[in-house]
Amino acid sequence: MSEQEIDTSDPGPSSQQATDTRDTFSRRVLSRINTLRHHRKLCDVTLRVYDSDGQATEIRTHRAVLAACSAYFLAMFTHEVKESQQDVVDIQGVKPDIMTALVDFTYTGEIDINVNNVQEILAATSLLQLTEVQELCCDFLREQLDASNCLGIRCFAEANGCPQLSSVIDKFARKNFVDVVQGSEFRDHSWEKIVLLIKSDELNVKEEEEVYEAVMKWVEYDVDERLQHLPKLLSHVRLSLLSIPYLMNSVDVNPHIKENVECRDLLDEAKRYHLLPNQRDDLNERMVPRYSTIGSLYAVGGKESSESITRSVECFNMLDCKWEQSREMVQRRQQLGAGVLEGKIYAVGGSDGSVRLNSVECYDPVHNSWSFVAPMNTCRSGVGVGVMGGAMYAAGGYDGRSCLKAVERFDLDKNIWSTVSQMNTRRSFPGVAVLSGKLYVFGGNDGSSFLNVVEVYDPHINRWSLLMPLTKPRAGIGVAALDQRIFVAGGNDGTSRLDSVEFYDPRTNKWANSAKMLSARDGVCLATLGTKILAVGGINGPSYLRSTEVYDVVADKWEVSADMNTCRAAAGVALL
Secondary structure, three states: HHHHHHOOOOOOOOOOOOOOOOOHHHHHHHHHHHHHHHOOOOOOOEEEEEEOOOEEEEEEOHHHHHHOOOOOHHHHHHHHHHHHHHEEEEEEOOOHHHHHHHHHHHHHOOOOOOOOOOHHHHHHHHHHHHHHHHHHHHHHHHHHHHOOOOOHHHHHHHHOOOHHHHHHHHHHHHHEEEHHHOOOOHHHHHHHHHHHOOOOOOOOOOOOOHHHHHHHHHHHOOOHHHHHHHHHHOOHEEEEEEHHHHHHHHHHHHHHHHHHHHHHHHHHHHHHHHHHHHHOOOOOOOOOOOOOHHOOEEEEOOOOOOOOEEEOOEEEEEEOOOEEEEEEOOOOOOEEEEEHHHHHHEEOEEEOOEEEOOOEEEOOOOOEEEEEEEEOOOOOOOOOOEEEOEEEEOOOOOOOOOOOEEEEEEEOOOOEEEEEOOOOOOOOOOOOEEEOOEEEEEEEOOOOOOOOOEEEOOOOOEEEEEEEOOOOOOOOOOEEEEHHHHHHHOOOOOEEOOOOOOEEOOOOOOEEEOOOOOOOOOOOOOEOOOOOOEEOOOEOOOOOOOOOEEEEOOOEEEEEEEEOOEEEEEEOOEOO
């Protein structure tokens, strides 16, 4: 076909079709313009690009098409710059084949991206501000990620203005940290980039020792050059959370640490953390567990929205921030207590809807199975459970006739329950917490009234003592210990379901208020996750709740967290 016979028509719609879709029409028009370009018709600008030898390639095109796709060309052709008047525009820093591919894309919406050209294309799109192609490159690179290349791709993405891809890679590197540190890219990473990686709470490690060893591996690859950065790197390792034997046998004897004053100061801080647990008031980054090392929180049993009592169990992982179904209990239970002994969860007492229970069952995560252990001596619904000194305590509850003062202690080695000194006050639905080797019991109901009474049990003298009462009576509460304080949240005061939260400081024997929860929650469970507190389920009046919320003690603020799969109130929670 000669240039005088250019055919820019496409087969049109049938005579019966009176309208056309916008996308189809637009594609057809752009295709016709592309045909004009190939025949060098109506082109009003030439892009001139150069190869590595300085040889020029000229690409005839249309200003309007380039300006419609690229902010770079839009600014060039619509502002008072010399290029806006030139017939030939020189483009520096882009290879001819890459420029040709990008110009083709502006007419066709198609481009071949592969491992051989993706970096050059992404660099060019960053320069020319071709957003659509940049996104295609990022999508391609995202699919190529693995532990051996993610850090290099991360640097390239950052250099070319791809924040979304950088964020995806950061998450990938944190999740696959143990594999990432084995590669050469980690070894060759700058110390500043290492800091950005290891400082995150979301670093996926089984124990903090893995982070320390990664830092030392990086430093020792080039000690002469890198030793100067060791104090800064160590300041982002959670040295306080290393085990005492590891601190003493690996960290304390390391010559690089012994010979550096700043490193020794960080090590001393970690030692004080272990030696003086009662003085952990000023928590800093090095004392905050990674999400992956906190453990998994199990929500056990309870009453569902249909008023049915469930045997279902689900598990919350803070790193992934989601709940997943776990193995069901053998028996349906609500108003139960839950605790952890030697890596196993115990569901204690409760009610199956017909009778109060004295049975106790145990979940073994290794075998993913529940089995019964020795029953309590007394049936107890609304029981409070706490674990301390390698033993589990069941306090109060309701036996079907009256609320109880009686307290029982479970000996795991002997698989028996035995009585200990009873409380001063009968109570069911109390809150229970353990702090500094003592068992605290808060509030509850004595069968006729809601209580503000607080007691503490000292196992060394087998005696209960009364403490400063709650600021208001409440039962069905959630209780959790954090930062040498005990937080009491939600419940019912006899007239309404509560969203209020107060905390007790044993050192001063005083109560103070903290931020209210986002929702009123009666029959709520509280659990400490690292330096946060999670409020799980409950009932807010008209509805049973599957919602959870998390409390930041530093910010004194509650925020929405992940919903459970099942609505549940009067459940048990245990951190495994």
